[in-house]
Structure formats: structure tokens, C-alpha cells
Amino acid sequence: MINFNGDLLAENSDYLNHTNRGLRYGDALFETLKYNGKSILFWEDHYFRLMASMRQLRMEIPVSFTMEYLEAEIKKTLKSSQMETAPARVRVTVxxxxxxxxxxxxxxxxFIIEVTRLSEAEYQVDESQCIFELYKDYLIPADGLSRLKHSNKLIHVLGSIYASENGYDSCFLLNQKKEVIESLKGNIFLRFGDKIKTxxxxxxxxxxxxxxxxxxIGQRDTRHQWEEAVISPFELQQADEIFTTNVIQGLRPVTNYRKANYQIEAARQLTETLNNRIRVMA
Known part of the structure; x- marks a missing residue:
């Protein structure tokens, strides 16, 4: 089922047309959330990011758009799709x-709410081969809009096509200063010995x-020193470990980039810590 402005519709319903501003101009935002069969993970952070993004794009936030209202609408959609007790991927588009x-x-x-069933409630470390390359055809401008989950993801689309056509699993993305900023599917973290950078x-x-x-987690991590710092392409092959992050997969280790092969130990440890934190929050 699809939730369109609070109304539950069949997935094949024709509820949008050619005048939609998201289609015409990319005038839209979205949040991708993970539901573990009991609760929406990190819901408060998602909600406040959405509200801040709507304000930045000068969208009028309805009075009804409270955290409680949107959470209830998400759970209504999950229930109608028979996923009330199953792990699911949720997308909220505004x-x-x-x-x-x-x-x-x-x-x-x-707004639109869509749900898709997932196989795992907790985060698992996928240790299968994951080969990366550097995508250089288009650059992401380092500005206030690049931080938002807006619907213009053409660079990510074209980068994904490039990766698929050339036998890579994903790619690193660059800004206009040729700094490495993220991957096609989420943020990136590099480990150099006991130091982790993003x-x-x-x-x-x-x-x-x-x-x-x-x-x-890094604020209480006694094993590693964490920092937010600019990353150059040259550092990619020097790292001991690289992993990408998003709320659906959790931490996904990169195994190969050009001539470099990477370890997975921090991804394992941090995934365990993350799952423990979620269990305590539940």
C-alpha cells in the first residue's frame, strides 16, 4: 500500500500526474528509514532533518506535521502492508x-509513504567482495544543498550506471575541489591504524x-580517535579500512579499490556497538 497525504492507496494507483513539481523540477525531499519490526530507528533524527530541510527549501510545514503524526502515518502504512512486525524499508517523500x-x-x-520488506531486523556486516572506483565524470558542489536528501540525485544515478557498466560495486564521489566526500550509497569512513576519518x-x-x-559512538570509543577532516583521493589507497554507511545497510566494508585491499575489523566492532545501542533504546 501507498500512503498519499494520509489516504491508503493500492501501489498501482494513479495518484500523481505530469504537473508534479518533484517530477518537473526536483522540488522534493525524501527520508529513507529502517523499521526493525518494532520501531523506526533514529526516528527523531530523521524527523528533525526533514523539518530543517523543508525550512531550507522554503516549503510550508503543515501544522499537522508533528513527529507523532508522521510516525503514526508510517505505522499505518506498515500495518496496511502487513509489515507491522516485520523489518522494512520506509521512504517518506515530501x-x-x-x-x-x-x-x-x-x-x-x-507527502508519500512507501514501505518495502527487509530480510534483517538488526545490522549485519556484509563481508563479500565490494570493489570501488573513483567517479570523476561529474562533481558534487560543496554547498548547503548537497547536505540535503533532495530528489535530484542525477550524479548518483549516472555514477551507479558507470559502476555497473565497468564491473564495480560502487564509487567514491568528489566535490569541485576534488575532495572525496561520500559514496554512491552513503557516507564514507576511513581507518588509518587507530584513527577514523570522515x-x-x-x-x-x-x-x-x-x-x-x-x-x-566515536565520542566514547576508546579504541579509535575520530575526526572530521578533508579526504584526498590519494588517501584512499593508504587506508587500512574503508566502509560506507546508510540507515538501511548500516556499515558496508569496501574490500578493494584499485591495488588496495582493506581490512574489516572496525566495521565489525562498530556494527556490534550499534546493534547494542539500538537494543538498549528499544
Whole structure:
């Protein structure tokens, strides 16, 4: 089932048309969430990121858009799709209502909630081969918009096509200064011995929810020193370990990049810590 502005519709329903501003101009935001069969993981962080992003894009936030209301709508959609007790991927899309050209006729919004069943409730470390390359055809501008989960992801789409056509599992992305900022599927972390680095938001990386959780873990991590610092392409082959992060997969180790092969030990340890934190929060 699809939840469109609170109404539950069949997935094959025709509820949008050619005037949709998300389709026409990319005038939309989205949040991808993980539901573990009991609760929405990191829901408060997702909610406040969505609200901050809507304000930044000058969208009018409805009075009804409280944390409790949207959570209830998500759970209503899960229940109607028979996933109330199953792990699921949830996508919440918010777009400005139709009307106008570049200048919208209204700042009011609509929303869509979609759910897809997942196989695992807890995070697992996928240790299978994961080969990366550097995607250089297009660069992500390091500005305030690059941190948002907006619907213009053309660089990620083209990078994914490039990776598929050339036998890679994913790619690292660069900003206009040729700094490494993220991967096609999430934020990146590099480990050099006992030091873990991730690009700062100022480099233009996504303000990721899983990135935020790991930085919180890093504040109490006695094994590693954590820092947000600019990462150059030359550092990629020097790292002992690289992993990417998002809220659906958790931590995904990179196994190979060009001539470099990487370890997986920090990804294992941090995934265990992350799952323990989630169990305590439940």
C-alpha cells in the first residue's frame, strides 16, 4: 500500500500526474528509514532533518506535521502492508504542490509513504567482495544543498550506471575541489591504524543519519580517535579500512579499490556497538 497525504492507496494507483513539481523540477525531499519490526530507528533524527530541510527549501510545514503524526502515518502504512512486525524499508517523500514554473504558485506540500520488506531486523556486516572506483565524470558542489536528501540525485544515478557498466560495486564521489566526500550509497569512513576519518559537512557530503550515529559512538570509543577532516583521493589507497554507511545497510566494508585491499575489523566492532545501542533504546 501507498500512503498519499494520509489516504491508503493500492501501489498501482494513479495518484500523481505530469504537473508534479518533484517530477518537473526536483522540488522534493525524501527520508529513507529502517523499521526493525518494532520501531523506526533514529526516528527523531530523521524527523528533525526533514523539518530543517523543508525550512531550507522554503516549503510550508503543515501544522499537522508533528513527529507523532508522521510516525503514526508510517505505522499505518506498515500495518496496511502487513509489515507491522516485520523489518522494512520506509521512504517518506515530501514535494511542493503543483502550480507555477520555477516560481511555485504555493509553498504547500504533499507527502508519500512507501514501505518495502527487509530480510534483517538488526545490522549485519556484509563481508563479500565490494570493489570501488573513483567517479570523476561529474562533481558534487560543496554547498548547503548537497547536505540535503533532495530528489535530484542525477550524479548518483549516472555514477551507479558507470559502476555497473565497468564491473564495480560502487564509487567514491568528489566535490569541485576534488575532495572525496561520500559514496554512491552513503557516507564514507576511513581507518588509518587507530584513527577514523570522515569528510566534514563543509566538503559537501550528505548529512547522513547513520553518519551521525557513528560520530556519537566515536565520542566514547576508546579504541579509535575520530575526526572530521578533508579526504584526498590519494588517501584512499593508504587506508587500512574503508566502509560506507546508510540507515538501511548500516556499515558496508569496501574490500578493494584499485591495488588496495582493506581490512574489516572496525566495521565489525562498530556494527556490534550499534546493534547494542539500538537494543538498549528499544
Amino acid at each position: 514535494f511542493r504542490n503543483s502550480g507555477g514554473y520555477y516560481l511555485p504558485q504555493t509553498l504547500e506540500v504533499s 569528510p566534514p559537512l563543509e566538503s559537501g557530503c550528505l548529512d547522513g543519519i547513520m553518519r551521525k550515529q557513528l560520530l556519537k
